[in-house]
Amino acid sequence: MFINLIFFLVAVAVLVSFHEFGHFIVARWMGVRVLKFSVGFGRTIWRWQKDSNHTEYAIGLVPLGGYVRMLDEREGEVEAAQAHFAFNRKSLSRRSAIVLAGPVANLALAFFLYWVIALIGTQDLAPVVGKVEAESPAATAGFLPSDRLLAVNDRVVEGWSHRRLYLLDQVARGRDLVFDVERSKGGRLQITIPARVFEDTAFEPALLGRVLGLHPALPFWPAGVGAVIENSPADLAGLKSGDRIQAIDGVPMSDWSGLVNTVAKKPGVELVFSVVREGQVLTVPIVPQAIELNDRTIGRIGIQSPARQDFPERFVRLQRGPIAGAVQALETTWLMSSLTLRMLAGMLTGKASHEHISGPVSIARYAGQSAKLGIVQFLAFLGVLSVSLGILNLLPIPILDGGHLLYFVVEAIWGRPIPEQIMQWGQQLGVAIIVLLMALAFYNDILSLVR
Numbered sequence: 461m462f463i464n465l466i467f468f469l470v471a472v473a474v475l476v477s478f479h480e481f482g483h484f485i486v487a488r489w490m491g492v493r494v495l496k497f498s499v500g501f502g503r504t505i506w507r508w509q510k511d512s513n514h515t516e517y518a519i520g521l522v523p524l525g526g527y528v529r530m531l532d533e534r535e536g537e538v539e540a541a542q543a544h545f546a547f548n549r550k551s552l553s554r555r556s557a558i559v560l561a562g563p564v565a566n567l568a569l570a571f572f573l574y575w576v577i578a579l580i581g582t583q584d585l586a587p588v589v590g591k592v593e594a595e596s597p598a599a600t601a602g603f604l605p606s607d608r609l610l611a612v613n614d615r616v617v618e619g620w621s622h623r624r625l626y627l628l629d630q631v632a633r634g635r636d637l638v639f640d641v642e643r644s645k646g647g648r649l650q651i652t653i654p655a656r657v658f659e660d661t662a663f664e665p666a667l668l669g670r671v672l673g674l675h676p677a678l679p680f681w682p683a684g685v686g687a688v689i690e691n692s693p694a695d696l697a698g699l700k701s702g703d704r705i706q707a708i709d710g711v712p713m714s715d716w717s718g719l720v721n722t723v724a725k726k727p728g729v730e731l732v733f734s735v736v737r738e739g740q741v742l743t744v745p746i747v748p749q750a751i752e753l754n755d756r757t758i759g760r761i762g763i764q765s766p767a768r769q770d771f772p773e774r775f776v777r778l779q780r781g782p783i784a785g786a787v788q789a790l791e792t793t794w795l796m797s798s799l800t801l802r803m804l805a806g807m808l809t810g811k812a813s814h815e816h817i818s819g820p821v822s823i824a825r826y827a828g829q830s831a832k833l834g835i836v837q838f839l840a841f842l843g844v845l846s847v848s849l850g851i852l853n854l855l856p857i858p859i860l861d862g863g864h865l866l867y868f869v870v871e872a873i874w875g876r877p878i879p880e881q882i883m884q885w886g887q888q889l890g891v892a893i894i895v896l897l898m899a900l901a902f903y904n905d906i907l908s909l910v911r
Contacts, residue, residue: 463828463831463832464824464825464827464828464829465824465828466828467824467827467828467830467831467838468823468824468827468828469523470827471823471827471841471842471845472523472524473499473523474569474842475566475569475842475845475846475849476499476500476523476525476526477499477526478565478566478568478569478846479526479562479563479565479566479849479850479853480497480498480499480526480527480528480562481497481565482561482562482563482564482565482566482568483528483558483559483561483562483565484497484515484528485561486557486558486561487528487530487547487558487561490550490554490557490558491544491545491550491554492530492531492545492546492547492550492554492558493530493531493542493545493546494515494528494529494530494531495515495516495529495530495531496515496516496517496518496527496528496529497515497516497517497518497526497528498517498518498519498520498526498527498528498529499518499519499520499523499526500518500519500520500521500522500523500524500525500526501520501521501522501524501525501526501527502520502521502522503520503521504518504519504520504521505519505520505521506518506519507519530546530547530558531545531546531547532546532547532548533546533548533549534548534880548877552868552871552872555868556865556868559861559864559865559868560861560865562850562853562861563849563850563851563853563854563861563862564850565850566846566847566849566850566853567793567797567846567847567850569842569843569846570793570796570843570844570846570847570850571789571790571793572789573789573839573840573842573843573846574788574789574792574793574840574843575785575786575788575789576839577789577836577839577840577843578779578780578784578785578786578788578789579779579780579781579782579785580779580835580836581777581778581779581780582777582778582779582836583775583776583777583778584618584619584620584621584622584775584776584777584778585619585620585621585676585677585678585774585775585776586608586619586620586676586677586773586774586775586776587608587609587610587617587618587619587620587622587676587776588606588607588608588609588620588676588677588773588774589603589604589605589606589607589608589609589674589675589676589677590605590675590676590677590678591605591674591675592604592605592673592674592675593673593674593675596672596673596674597653597657597671597672597673598653598672598673598674599673601651601652601653602649602651603641603651603674604643605677606643606644606677607641607642607643607644608641608642608644609639609640609641610639610640610641610642610648611639611640612626612627612630612637612638612639612640613626613630613635613637613638614638614640618776618778619776619778620668620676622778624665624667624668625792625795625796625799626795627667627668628663628665628667628795628799629795629798629799631655631658631661631667632663632798632799632802634655634658635655636652636653636654636655637652637653638650638651638652638653639651639652639653653672657671657672658671663803663806677774678774679768679774679775680715680716680768681715681716681717681765681766681768682704682715682716682766683704683705683706683713683714683715683716683718683719684702684703684704684705684716684765684766685699685700685701685702685703685704685705685763685764685766686701686763686764686765686766686767687701687763687764688700688701688762688763688764689762689763689764692749692760692761692762692763693746693747693748693749693760693761693762694746694761694762694763695762697733697744697745697746697761698744699733699735699744699746699761699763700737702737703735703736703737704735704736704737705719705733705734705735706734706735706736706741707733707734708722708723708731708732708733708734709731709732710732710734716765716766723748723759723760723761724748724758724759724760725758725759726748726759727748727749727750727751727757727758727759727760728747728748728749728750728759729747729748729759730745730746730747731745731746731747731748732744732745733745733746746761748760748761749761749762792843793843793847796843796844796847797847797850797851800847800848800851800852801851804851804852804855823845826841827841857890857893857894858883858886858887858889858890859886859887859890859891859894860890860894863886863890867883867886
């Protein structure tokens with residue numbers, strides 16, 4: 461929990477700082493005086509200001525947002541000598557640029573993060589099919605185990621997750637998926653998944669596996685003995701490091717997970733292990749010890765897994781140079797933005813579940829999990845959040861940046877600013893909508909904790 465909290469605060473600080481810095485720097489550029497730059501709301505726990513003529517920088521107690529307070533005649537009396545520095549005195553185009561700068565800063569941050577990820581490089585599973593679920597769309601279309609994905613809709617596929625966002629985007633647009641496939645025994649062919657397969661299908665990020673029924677060829681742990689725990693049932697029965705478990709009670713064991721599951725189901729019951737040692741097959745009876753784990757009793761014999769067999773052909777390294785990385789980062793940012801908008805639209809029409817709205821608890825958990833997986837995964841997590849923050853702030857909801865831009869559009873059409881009273885009503889409506897969204901997010905958080 462502590463790790464989750466720390467990385468949640470890091471993520472919020474980075475994203476909010478960039479968002480507000482976008483407003484801040486463009487406001488300064490447009491000649492507007494910035495009174496306060498705050499990361500966080502509520503009581504100020506830290507502040508710094510060079511003097512009364514400069515911007516006050518602050519950190520608020522509640523780290524769930526931030527704000528830039530600009531000189532504005534609508535929010536208080538402004539000296540005549542300072543009036544030309546007021547936000548409300550600037551032209552419509554300048555005010556629009558200042559408001560738009562926050563979301564644009566978040567999208568620019570996402571682009572930079574995805575560019576850094578492309579330069580660092582990532583390891584991915586090779587685009588080779590390991591399993592095709594029976595009666596799935598992939599099986600119906602003709603996919604077979606060991607097929608290698610070469611391209612989709614004429615876009616080269618380099619790794620199993622390489623074109624994930626593109627696939628989701630194509631499905632969201634109602635387009636067929638045309639895969640170029642290489643068979644393990646030679647020969648190439650095209651396999652088409654028609655768009656009708658995805659009709660009435662809920663948004664699912666794991667498109668290949670959960671929707672199409674395609675699963676990658678995975679590295680595996682063999683059903684063997686890496687080490688034996690002293691005085692355990694396996695030790696007392698004579699198992700040794702390096703032994704290979706061929707079968708249990710006559711049932712063949714192909715990998716470590718099958719071995720563990722078989723033993724776990726038989727606490728206190730004698731099992732007959734067929735063990736291969738130095739070319740000879742031995743029969744070893746072992747009674748798994750009963751262990752209490754998560755309110756249930758399972759069997760354990762006291763062995764550790766051998767080293768994982770990572771076949772080089774099952775992995776690929778995806779890395780780009782500066783220019784190619786920038787192109788990839790731009791495409792990723794665009795696809796993420798498009799999918800975010802489509803998912804929001806789907807929630808309004810009922811085609812996407814409201815469970816995709818995450819609150820601070822879920823975000824904190826994802827922040828901690830991604831950080832544990834490494835710097836690349838944490839940067840990718842920040843990229844997703846940054847795109848989401850940028851797009852959400854562009855929604856035409858009063859109190860958000862998109863709401864202010866909506867006011868400006870009306871002003872441009874009407875020829876004069878919207879009356880103060882109407883803006884206040886809009887602010888109240890916007891606050892109500894945000895409170896409802898936050899309540900839904902917290903509700904989803906609670907559900908995720910109790911499931």
